[in-house]
Every structure is written in C-alpha cells, then in structure tokens.
Amino acid sequence: MSDRDDLIARLADLGARSATVTALFQQKAAASYGLGVTDMKALDVLMRGGPQTAGQLATALSLTSGAVTGVVDRLVKHGLATREADAGDRRRVLVAADLAAIAAGPNVYQGISDAFRTLHASLSTEQLAFLVGYTEQSIALTEQQIDALS
Amino acid sequence: MSDRDDLIARLADLGARSATVTALFQQKAAASYGLGVTDMKALDVLMRGGPQTAGQLATALSLTSGAVTGVVDRLVKHGLATREADAGDRRRVLVAADLAAIAAGPNVYQGISDAFRTLHASLSTEQLAFLVGYTEQSIALTEQQIDALS
DNA sequence: AGATTTGTCTTACATACTAAGATACTTATC
DNA sequence: GATAAGTATCTTAGTATGTAAGACAAATCT
Numbered sequence: 001m002s003d004r005d006d007l008i009a010r011l012a013d014l015g016a017r018s019a020t021v022t023a024l025f026q027q028k029a030a031a032s033y034g035l036g037v038t039d040m041k042a043l044d045v046l047m048r049g050g051p052q053t054a055g056q057l058a059t060a061l062s063l064t065s066g067a068v069t070g071v072v073d074r075l076v077k078h079g080l081a082t083r084e085a086d087a088g089d090r091r092r093v094l095v096a097a098d099l100a101a102i103a104a105g106p107n108v109y110q111g112i113s114d115a116f117r118t119l120h121a122s123l124s125t126e127q128l129a130f131l132v133g134y135t136e137q138s139i140a141l142t143e144q145q146i147d148a149l150s
Numbered sequence: 151m152s153d154r155d156d157l158i159a160r161l162a163d164l165g166a167r168s169a170t171v172t173a174l175f176q177q178k179a180a181a182s183y184g185l186g187v188t189d190m191k192a193l194d195v196l197m198r199g200g201p202q203t204a205g206q207l208a209t210a211l212s213l214t215s216g217a218v219t220g221v222v223d224r225l226v227k228h229g230l231a232t233r234e235a236d237a238g239d240r241r242r243v244l245v246a247a248d249l250a251a252i253a254a255g256p257n258v259y260q261g262i263s264d265a266f267r268t269l270h271a272s273l274s275t276e277q278l279a280f281l282v283g284y285t286e287q288s289i290a291l292t293e294q295q296i297d298a299l300s
Numbered sequence: 301a302g303a304t305t306t307g308t309c310t311t312a313c314a315t316a317c318t319a320a321g322a323t324a325c326t327t328a329t330c
Numbered sequence: 331g332a333t334a335a336g337t338a339t340c341t342t343a344g345t346a347t348g349t350a351a352g353a354c355a356a357a358t359c360t
Contacts, residue, residue: 004275004278007279015266016194018289021289022172022173023169023172024296025295025296025299026169028296028299028300029299032299036315036316038316038317044166053339054338054339055338055339058339063318065338065339066317066319066320066339066340067317069341070317089337090325091337092325092339093339111295111298113162115291115295116161116162117158120157121158125153125157127280128157128158129157130277130280132157132161134281135161135164135168137269138266138269139164139171141265141266141269142172142262144265145175145262145265146178149178149179149182149258186346204307204309205306205307213349214348214350216348216350216351217349218308220346221347224347239357241306241308242356243307
C-alpha cells in the first residue's frame with residue numbers, strides 16, 4: 001500500500017519536473033535558431049502538416065492573425081519558411097517550411113531524438129507498447145483538463 | 151522488428167505532442183489565476199522550496215534580477231506571495247508564497263492531479279515502478295541535451 | 301577604515317502578444 | 331451583374347514581460 005502510494009506520489013512530482021525541463025529545452029532549442037518558442041512551434045506545425053494558410057497556423061498556435069503575421073515575418077526573414085499567395089483564393093497566404101534550410105541549420109532535435117531512440121531501444125516490446133498507451137491516455141487527460149479550464 | 155520500430159516512432163511523436171499539450175495546459179492554468187506562465191512557475195518554486203530570496207528565484211527561473219522584481223511585484227499585487235527584508239542580511243528580500251491565499255484560489259491543479267492519480271491507481275505496481283524509472287531517465291536525458299545546447 | 305563584492309531595484313529599451321480596424325478578395329442574394 | 335455580407339490577412343496602437351546596464355545599500359575582505 002504505502003509502496004504503491006509512494007510510487008504514485010513520486011510519479012506526480014516527476015511529471016511536474018518533466019514538464020518544466022521540457023519547457024526549458026524548447027526555449028533553448030528555439031534560441032539556438034535565433035527564434036522564440038512560438039516561432040519554433042510554428043515551424044514544427046508546418047513541417048508536420050505541410051504548407052498551410054496563415055489562418056490555419058493561427059488556430060494551430062492559438063494566436064491572433066496579427067501575431068501570426070509576425071511569426072511568419074520572422075520565419076521568412078530567417079529563410080526558414082516561404083510565404084506565397086494562394087492561386088485559388090487570393091486572399092489567402094500559403095506558408096511553407098523550407099526543409100532544406102532547416103536541415104542546413106543547427107539541427108537541435110537530432111541529439112534529443114537520438115538519445116530517446118537509444119533509451120527506447122533498450123526497452124522490451126511490452127514496455128514500449130505500455131508507454132504508447134500510457135502517453136496517449138495522459139495526453140487525452142491533459143486535453144480534457146485544458147477544456148475544463150476554458 | 152517493424153513492430154518495435156513502429157512503436158518507437160510513435161512514442162517519439164507522442165512525446166512531442168505531450169510536450170505541446172503540457173505547455174498549453176500550463177498557459178491556461180496560469181491564465182485562470184490572472185498570471186503569466188513565469189509567475190505560475192515562480193509560485194511553484196516557492197511552494198516546493200519554501201521562502202527564498204529574489205536572487206535564488208532568479209537562478210531557479212533563469213531570469214535576470216530585473217525580471218524577478220517584476221515577477222514578485224505581480225505575485226504580491228495578487229496577494230499570492232509576500233516580500234519582506236531578511237533580518238540577517240538586509241540587502242536580501244525574502245519572498246514567500248501565501249499558501250492560504252493560493253488554496254483559496256481557483257485551484258487549477260486539483261483536476262489534473264486527481265485525473266492522473268486515478269490513471270495511476272489503475273496500473274500495477276510493476277508498471278508504476280517502470281514509469282518512475284523511465285521518467286527519471288527521460289528527465290536526466292533532457293537535462294543533458296539542455297546543457298549540450300548551452 | 302577603505303575598497304571590493306553582493307543583492308535588489310530602477311531605468312531604458314526590445315520583443316511579442318492582443319484588440320480593433322483597414323484592405324483586398326470571395327461568396328451569396330437579389 | 332450589382333450589391334451586400336463574409337472571410338483572410340495585414341496594420342496600428344497599446345500592453346506585458348523580458349534583457350542590459352547601472353544605482354544604491356549592505357556585507358565582507360584586506
């Protein structure tokens with residue numbers, strides 16, 4: 001009993017520390033590109049989701065359209081993304097990540113990506129499957145709590 | 151093989167999503183207190199570590215002394231912390247969280263704390279122990295990567 | 301005692317956000 | 331097809347939060 005409770009309490013504490021450390025990493029990673037955290041997040045959205053309009057970017061980042069204009073300005077200035085008019089709807093602006101330029105950059109995620117891959121490689125398939133399920137649940141749970149706060 | 155690789159790839163993706171969701175939660179949680187993310191983090195540091203000087207707070211938050219002055223100003227203004235001169239060293243300012251005032255607030259962490267506790271209660275003791283070890287490793291690993299970027 | 305160091309605050313400035321509205325374009329209605 | 335309404339982005343003004351540099355008070359070290 002006390003054993004389990006102890007583990008659960010420790011896990012709660014570790015979760016909070018993990019969140020803090022993760023935030024700090026993102027900040028440092030962005031800084032080594034000369035960008036802010038939001039800009040980095042935008043780049044990530046563009047790389048995952050492909051070219052998108054400024055409006056899509058705004059909803060993905062929970063920003064106003066004005067803020068997105070600034071984000072895209074900075075990314076374009078750094079040569080990490082391109083902005084071009086949409087042929088179909090000329091009000092729209094399509095923003096695309098410049099994958100070649102990003103690959104030529106400091107590549108800050110390589111190190112952490114490799115480190116986690118070797119950590120995961122040392123785990124059993126059962127443990128990996130458990131982690132996937134657990135992480136999915138914790139994400140869903142956190143999303144619910146975000147909605148509860150809104 | 152492909153099975154394992156698939157799990158590992160999925161885990162990497164989930165890790166990134168988890169980081170994003172966590173950051174979003176922190177932002178919303180801070181906002182429901184009428185604070186910024188940094189202020190909330192400062193409050194957390196004060197609750198965990200007890201009363202501290204402005205300088206200690208600055209290093210814990212990776213902020214300049216000037217920024218900390220602003221953080222403490224805001225916390226005091228909201229009645230969530232107190233600032234008083236250190237009797238021993240009168241240059242110092244001791245900042246303490248006002249636990250009663252915080253408890254009387256919206257208590258945004260209650261929900262997520264409960265949710266995780268029930269999730270963890272459904273796990274076996276072995277799974278809990280594994281999670282503790284894994285999280286500790288991932289924190290250490292992330293901290294190493296932060297140093298590598300500095 | 302005098303010089304240096306330390307801890308906090310002040311000031312000036314930079315950055316990044318929101319809010320509100322301007323502009324340009326598209327879609328719907330008559 | 332003209333007019334009205336809606337949509338997507340950008341602009342501008344104001345606010346918040348950070349850094350950098352230095353002032354000031356208090357402690358520490360010859």
